[in-house]
Structures are given as C-alpha cells and as structure tokens.
Amino acid sequence: xxxxxxxxxxxxxxxxxxxxxxxxxxxxxxxxxxxxxxxxxxxxxxxxxxxxxxxxxxxxxxxxxxxxxxxxxxxxxxxxxxxxxxxxxxxxxxxxxxxxxxxxxxxxxxxxxxxxxxxxxxxxxxxxxxxxxxxxxxxxxxxxxxxxxxxxxxxxxxxxxxxxxxxxxxxxxxxxxxxxxxxxxxxxxxxxxxxxxxxxxxxxxxxxxxxxxxxxxx
Amino acid sequence: xxxxxxxxxxxxxxxxxxxxxxxxxxxxxxxxxxxxxxxxxxxxxxxxxxxxxxxxxxxxxxxxxxxxxxxxxxxxxxxxxxxxx
Numbered sequence: 001x002x003x004x005x006x007x008x009x010x011x012x013x014x015x016x017x018x019x020x021x022x023x024x025x026x027x028x029x030x031x032x033x034x035x036x037x038x039x040x041x042x043x044x045x046x047x048x049x050x051x052x053x054x055x056x057x058x059x060x061x062x063x064x065x066x067x068x069x070x071x072x073x074x075x076x077x078x079x080x081x082x083x084x085x086x087x088x089x090x091x092x093x094x095x096x097x098x099x100x101x102x103x104x105x106x107x108x109x110x111x112x113x114x115x116x117x118x119x120x121x122x123x124x125x126x127x128x129x130x131x132x133x134x135x136x137x138x139x140x141x142x143x144x145x146x147x148x149x150x151x152x153x154x155x156x157x158x159x160x161x162x163x164x165x166x167x168x169x170x171x172x173x174x175x176x177x178x179x180x181x182x183x184x185x186x187x188x189x190x191x192x193x194x195x196x197x198x199x200x201x202x203x204x205x206x207x208x209x210x211x212x213x214x215x216x217x218x
Numbered sequence: 219x220x221x222x223x224x225x226x227x228x229x230x231x232x233x234x235x236x237x238x239x240x241x242x243x244x245x246x247x248x249x250x251x252x253x254x255x256x257x258x259x260x261x262x263x264x265x266x267x268x269x270x271x272x273x274x275x276x277x278x279x280x281x282x283x284x285x286x287x288x289x290x291x292x293x294x295x296x297x298x299x300x301x302x303x
Contacts, residue, residue: 021258199290
C-alpha cells in the first residue's frame with residue numbers, strides 16, 4: 001500500500017527591493033505575508049537580495065509551493081529578481097503551482113509557457129503594468145494613496161487565492177476592484193492626480209490575463 | 219447599417235500621418251499631467267517631462283503610452299468605461 005502525504009498549502013513570494021517600484025511592491029506585499037501566516041499557510045519569503053534564481057529554484061524544487069507570487073520586472077519571455085537578474089524563463093518548470101506575476105508583460109508569452117511547462121494556472125499582464133505614485137510618499141509607500149489604487153486590486157488576487165477561491169474568482173475580484181477604483185477616480189469627488197492616473201489603471205484592467213485551469217484552488 | 223470603418227491601433231501607428239496626429243494628441247494629454255504625480259512603468263520612474271520625451275522619441279515606453287491613451291480614448295468614446303462588466 002502506498003501512502004501519500006497530503007500536500008500542505010504554501011506560498012512562495014519573490015519581492016526584490018532594488019528600485020522604487022520594487023520597493024513599493026515589496027512593502028505592499030507585507031499584508032499578504034501576514035495574511036497567509038494568519039491562515040496557517042506556510043510562507044517562503046524571498047525578500048530583497050534573496051530574490052535570486054538560485055534560491056528561487058531551490059525553493060521550487062524542494063518545497064513545491066502551491067502558490068507562487070512573483071513581484072519584479074519582466075518582459076514577454078523573462079521575469080527578473082533582485083537587480084533585474086533573470087529568474088524565470090521559458091525553460092522554467094513551476095509544476096502544479098498557481099502563479100501570479102505582478103510585473104510587466106509576462107502575460108504576453110511567458111505565462112502561457114509556464115502553464116505548458118506544468119503550472120496549473122497563471123495570472124499576469126500582457127502589457128506594461130502601470131502604477132501611479134506620489135513623489136512625497138516614496139519613503140512611506142504604504143501611505144501612498146495613489147499607489148494603493150493600483151496595488152490593492154492586485155493584492156486581492158493573492159488574498160482571494162489564499163482564501164481557497166479559484167483562480168478565475170481571484171481574477172474576477174481583482175478586475176472588479178480595479179473597475180471600482182477606476183469609477184471612483186473619474187468621479188467628481190476625486191483629486192486631479194486620481195483623475196489623471198485613472199487611464200493607467202484602465203490599461204491594467206484590460207491587460208490582466210489568465211491562463212491554464214481557471215477553477216484551480218491552492 | 220453602420221458602415222463606419224474604425225482604424226486599428228496598428229493601422230494608426232503604421233500610417234505616418236495618423237501616427238503624427240496621434241502623437242500630437244498624446245503630447246497634449248500628457249502635458250496636462252499634474253506635476254505632483256509620477257508614473258512607474260517597467261523600471262522607469264517617470265515625471266511628466268520624462269513621459270513627454272518618450273512619446274516625442276517614439277521609443278518603447280513612448281509607444282506604450284500612445285497605445286494606452288488611444289485605447290482609453292476609444293473606450294471613453296464608445297461608452298465602455300461606463301458600462302464595463
């Protein structure tokens with residue numbers, strides 16, 4: 001008789017912090033780390049310089065996380081870690097994981113290839129990921145309300161998945177949240193900065209894509 | 219029957235005359251960006267003047283901004299931004 005250990009839920013987060021936007025992504029990911037821990041989900045947190053290819057592949061191969069949250073820079077074929085060192089490419093195998101890439105353009109090609117290589121599902125963006133921010137707030141990213149309009153809907157993908165909802169549900173909730181923010185930003189009660197940056201959020205809403213099994217949960 | 223033919227984004231960008239008109243329009247729109255706002259796109263942290271330069275030079279970021287503005291204007295015009303679901 002063969003006994004199988006039940007796979008425990010776990011999340012691997014890469015969050016470099018070598019430039020302004022990765023610092024923002026890193027800071028805004030804190031609440032997701034805390035949330036995962038509160039749900040008793042194991043967190044593998046590759047923060048700052050730990051976001052490198054060697055460590056990433058080591059965690060992928062040994063820990064087999066069920067959810068992978070990639071923060072950083074990317075393009076159609078490569079996702080990068082700390083210092084923009086390439087970390088995930090078309091040869092990478094992220095078997096049986098749900099992947100969300102908060103990055104530019106990874107949803108153009110790489111996301112689909114990761115699914116073809118064995119990932120269950122992928123959410124990302126097939127164009128540039130735009131994010132507005134307030135120059136006075138760069139030392140306190142979590143207090144930047146403009147950035148929050150872009151990053152909270154993005155965080156919602158991970159928090160929805162951590163609550164054992166499906167990939168499709170996470171995608172839908174995030175898009176709904178972006179649209180809600182968008183409507184607020186173009187309303188008469190918004191600030192000039194909110195109204196202007198609404199078009200950037202509109203672009204993110206339309207470039208967020210999903211590949212693989214939409215019904216998968218972690 | 220509506221026989222209006224709408225140019226695709228690619229058509230506009232490839233047509234020199236339309237492309238130049240579009241660039242001027244986008245430069246005007248970017249010109250109204252508040253100085254108290256910044257855009258992050260890729261590894262770029264961009265002020266209004268930075269974006270204006272990218273659009274003027276029609277480089278990768280400039281073209282992405284032009285494409286984004288065009289799509290937004292289209293969705294505004296066809297009412298999609300108010301009826302999205």
